[in-house]
Amino acid sequence: MKNKRFIRNIFGIISLLMLAYCLFAYIFLQSRLTMELPELTTQLRTIANLTVPALLIAGLYHLFLLVNALKTLKGKFLNSVYIVLVILSGATLLSDLTLLSDIGKEYPLWDVTPEWLLLYAFTALHILVNIWGLIYAQRNYSGNIRLFQQLKSENDTLFLTINHVALLTGLTGIFGIIFAALQLYTPAEYVPQLTIMLAGLALFPLILFVVYWIIKLGRKPLTEWLDEKQVADTALGALISAVVTIPLYVFISVVDLTNLANLQISFWILAVFFTQLSAISTVVIARNR
Amino acid sequence: MKLNNNIRQLRFHKNEMSQQELADLIGVSRMTIYSIEKGKYVPSTVLALKISQVFGKPVEEIFSLTDNNSTGVKNIEK
Numbered sequence: 505m506k507n508k509r510f511i512r513n514i515f516g517i518i519s520l521l522m523l524a525y526c527l528f529a530y531i532f533l534q535s536r537l538t539m540e541l542p543e544l545t546t547q548l549r550t551i552a553n554l555t556v557p558a559l560l561i562a563g564l565y566h567l568f569l570l571v572n573a574l575k576t577l578k579g580k581f582l583n584s585v586y587i588v589l590v591i592l593s594g595a596t597l598l599s600d601l602t603l604l605s606d607i608g609k610e611y612p613l614w615d616v617t618p619e620w621l622l623l624y625a626f627t628a629l630h631i632l633v634n635i636w637g638l639i640y641a642q643r644n645y646s647g648n649i650r651l652f653q654q655l656k657s658e659n660d661t662l663f664l665t666i667n668h669v670a671l672l673t674g675l676t677g678i679f680g681i682i683f684a685a686l687q688l689y690t691p692a693e694y695v696p697q698l699t700i701m702l703a704g705l706a707l708f709p710l711i712l713f714v715v716y717w718i719i720k721l722g723r724k725p726l727t728e729w730l731d732e733k734q735v736a737d738t739a740l741g742a743l744i745s746a747v748v749t750i751p752l753y754v755f756i757s758v759v760d761l762t763n764l765a766n767l768q769i770s771f772w773i774l775a776v777f778f779t780q781l782s783a784i785s786t787v788v789i790a791r792n793r
Numbered sequence: 794m795k796l797n798n799n800i801r802q803l804r805f806h807k808n809e810m811s812q813q814e815l816a817d818l819i820g821v822s823r824m825t826i827y828s829i830e831k832g833k834y835v836p837s838t839v840l841a842l843k844i845s846q847v848f849g850k851p852v853e854e855i856f857s858l859t860d861n862n863s864t865g866v867k868n869i870e871k
Contacts, residue, residue, distance in 0.1 A: 659822040731821035
């Protein structure tokens with residue numbers, strides 16, 4: 505047991521060192537990649553290429569953190585925040601490589617500061633999750649528990665966690681689409697793509713959890729997935745969500761009729777969807793406190 | 794009108810049965826049992842009957858209605 509804990513901690517520390525390497529590599533590369541440098545030197549290319557195995561190790565550690573977190577679900581909000589962050593951080597590890605590759609191609613042509621900022625933001629998230637994971641795994645190690653074993657009689661825990669994740673997804677989604685609509689770093693023509701990308705990223709943890717839920721409860725008849733109180737809570741959540749979104753529909757109509765803002769249909773659809781998701785899950789969480 | 798119950802006492806007298814054990818027996822979540830006991834949730838007829846089966850008592854011995862008027866608690870049968 506002590507050996508396992510030692511290996512676990514070493515794994516976490518190596519992953520953290522790898523992320524620190526990536527951060528320093530980005531800082532170094534950003535200082536060198538200017539429009540005056542027409543082509544990447546071998547040294548710079550090697551530094552950039554070394555981030556691939558570093559991110560791979562961090563990715564494997566994220567996978568361990570996710571599995572451990574799923575095995576030790578508590579139904580507590582902070583626990584759900586941690587899981588959502590692990591999933592988001594793990595998903596954006598892949599984006600890091602794409603971003604770095606794009607920067608490598610685009611830096612001689614135009615300003616790539618937005619890509620660098622996104623890369624730093626993602627790296628900060630990875631480092632935060634890595635440190636939190638190291639601390640979390642000290643207190644909550646799943647040991648020999650199998651992935652779907654722990655929740656046999658803990659229907660509440662999974663139900664509550666899914667609603668926490670749905671609320672976080674809703675809030676992240678609203679934040680994401682507003683961020684995209686503000687056009688801070690993105691030209692107007694790329695806003696719909698950015699909106700959909702950020703919405704997809706926000707939805708990713710929820711989709712993963714729903715899949716986990718389906719696998720967990722898949723053998724039960726559909727009527728037994730939720731008990732009657734859970735159905736009643738969700739129905740009340742849906743009713744309140746319908747009421748909450750009425751002002752939003754009115755606002756959308758006014759904006760559309762008066763041409764107040766030139767926002768895409770994807771923005772409004774996602775705004776309503778994420779608002780409804782947040783409202784339903786807020787009601788369910790409030791009724792299960 | 795409020796639905797009262799004595800599930801907590803009945804659990805205690807039945808070998809100090811936990812909420813989770815009762816929940817498992819009737820196929821609901823622990824939170825549902827907790828909410829029924831606290832009077833936050835009114836169970837369906839089916840669930841009330843399942844609970845009465847577990848304790849071997851008629852439903853009306855487990856659940857009772859009270860009126861929350863200012864005059865005090867009144868029995869519905871009156």
